[in-house]
Amino acid sequence: MSAYEQLIKSGNKFFLVFEDLTNKIMTSKYNPLYYHGALPQFYLWVLYLSGLLLFAYYIPTVDNAYLSKALINAWTSVEYINDSIPFGAVVRGIHRYAGDAMVITILLHAIRVWFTDRYRQYRWLQWFSGIVLFVMVLFIGQTGYYLVWDERSLALTRMTVYALEGVPFFGPGLKEWFLNGDTISNYTMSNYLFIHIGLSFALLFGLWIHYVRMTRPVMTPPPAINYVLMALLLVFVFMFPITSGKMASLNGPPPTGFEMDWFFLAPYALMNSLPSALVYWLVVAGITVGACLLPMPWSFLIKEPPVEAAEVVLNKCVGCNLCYLDCPYQAIEMVPAPANSRFKLLATVLPYRCSGCGVCVGACAFDAIDLPDLPDANVLAQVKQIMEAK
Ligand code: HEM
Ligand code: SF4
Ligand code: SF4
Structure with missing residues (x-):
């Protein structure tokens, strides 16, 4: 150190x-x-x-x-x-x-x-x-x-x-x-x-x-x-x-x-x-x-593994805005959804602003956003394991 x-x-x-x-x-x-x-x-x-x-x-x-x-x-x-x-x-x-x-x-x-x-x-x-x-x-x-x-x-x-x-x-x-x-x-x-x-x-x-x-x-x-x-x-x-x-x-x-x-x-x-x-x-x-x-x-950068930015699962995002409202670092932008989508908006992550904090994952009710290095499913499995062990 x-x-x-x-x-x-x-x-x-x-x-x-x-x-x-x-x-x-x-x-x-x-x-x-x-x-x-x-x-x-x-x-x-x-x-x-x-x-x-x-x-x-x-x-x-x-x-x-x-x-x-x-x-x-x-x-x-x-x-x-x-x-x-x-x-x-x-x-x-x-x-x-x-x-x-x-x-x-x-x-x-x-x-x-x-x-x-x-x-x-x-x-x-x-x-x-x-x-x-x-x-x-x-x-x-x-x-x-x-x-x-x-x-x-x-x-x-x-x-x-x-x-x-x-x-x-x-x-x-x-x-x-x-x-x-x-x-x-x-x-x-x-x-x-x-x-x-x-x-x-x-x-x-x-x-x-x-x-x-x-x-x-x-x-x-x-x-x-x-x-x-x-x-x-x-x-x-x-x-x-x-x-x-x-x-x-x-x-x-x-x-x-x-x-x-x-x-x-x-x-x-x-x-x-x-x-x-x-x-x-x-x-x-x-x-x-x-x-x-x-x-x-x-300067004096503390060595940490690089942060993997959150990723939006395009075909699941309904453009509800929740992740955008909850992200603490303004790292999510709502952009117009592609012409063939049923929804008006689509969430997009700005990787250079994303801290990988996972708040958006918790905010999304549609499993439409996830952290690549800590997928939601893994977190849930870990929580389940801990609960069962108790
Ligand atoms: C006019 C003077 C300043 C005011 C009124 C001010 C006010 C604030 C406020 C209200 C926050 C949000 C805090 C929170 O949400 O917990 C903040 C965050 C922050 N400020 Fe200042 N600040 C001032 C000067 C400075 C100075 C001199 C520095 C450092 C050199 C600084 C660095 C930061 C940083 C790094 C954050 C983000 C902290 C975090 O995300 O937890 N600020 N500031
Ligand atoms: S992981 Fe955190 S910083 Fe990154 S987009 Fe989600 S809420 Fe914003
Ligand atoms: S909370 Fe989920 S569904 Fe809503 S905009 Fe964000 S990623 Fe899309």
Whole structure:
């Protein structure tokens, strides 16, 4: 057994023990491990809803003094939400902590599918799209911090500009794109808002790709789990209320020391404390590791006998759709039956998507679909033998 197989086996064992323990505490109906994909999805809905409420009062400008005697900009609008809108601070806190919770639950989900070996073969698209989704989530979270327009936002903006300027060849273009012009201006803030909201909606497209090959993905935990997830968020909101730093000042002295969020701002925190050359190499290493994760479904292959795809017995299939509805991996297509058939449709298996799980065999009431390497008749004979032996 290769070292990689050993690692996966140990990870799987750990999850089984942990699963057993959590089942004893929470019962299998409410065990969050069985809803690992649904947890980040839940926090995404919370982010959309809380983000929508914040958007109602947020003003994406650096300086809007010409429209009003009092200065109105992104920072003052966030302060207004925090201090003057009923429950504004709570909504802001929920939005902030739901972002962190989403990162944690995505990591849990990814580790779970990895260690339970549910990411290869016909699941490659979920893995691949999952990595892209995760990178998008990290970037969306980062842009959220730019939007507040406090000293931290300004420092992050300057650090990003500094880093982009260092990118060979594309540097000036990237800087111009990031700032939406040559310098920090009101257009910079609209760009941040555009990226933050635009990418958040692009997540939906990414999720559609993530789910498209799964027939019945578990996307919603039972209400009781939702309440607990929400209660956990509120505990953080009230115990550690969110505040902004001082308003950013383009002409003032550079800010000294501000709070860093390790979930979204880790590269900046490193930039703050390590020499830039080292951070540069750490970021390059991070991107390389991320890029190496993408082809994981095809790497370190665990040796298994090849899967024989299910086969339809053409003269028995009545085109009833049942196997098509039940197949977990969208590996069955219903195509028009040949002209001489009494039926309208015929099931066809797409071998490259078939996992050989046999669900379709159980679904078919007409013995019209079977697994070549494990025929239905053999399974029945084995079951009969076991029953007779008892
Ligand atoms: C925005 C973040 C994500 C959300 C909301 C999400 C959601 C989900 C959901 C709801 C499922 C169905 C789970 C089930 O039916 O049991 C799923 C499956 C899956 N996800 Fe994600 N996911 C996300 C990110 C990721 C990431 C980062 C990875 C891995 C790098 C990943 C890999 C997978 C795989 C391999 C499956 C198939 C698992 C199976 O068939 O048991 N996902 N995801
Ligand atoms: S064995 Fe049947 S149900 Fe399972 S993946 Fe293949 S076609 Fe779908
Ligand atoms: S369940 Fe059986 S009869 Fe119905 S479409 Fe599938 S293979 Fe054909």
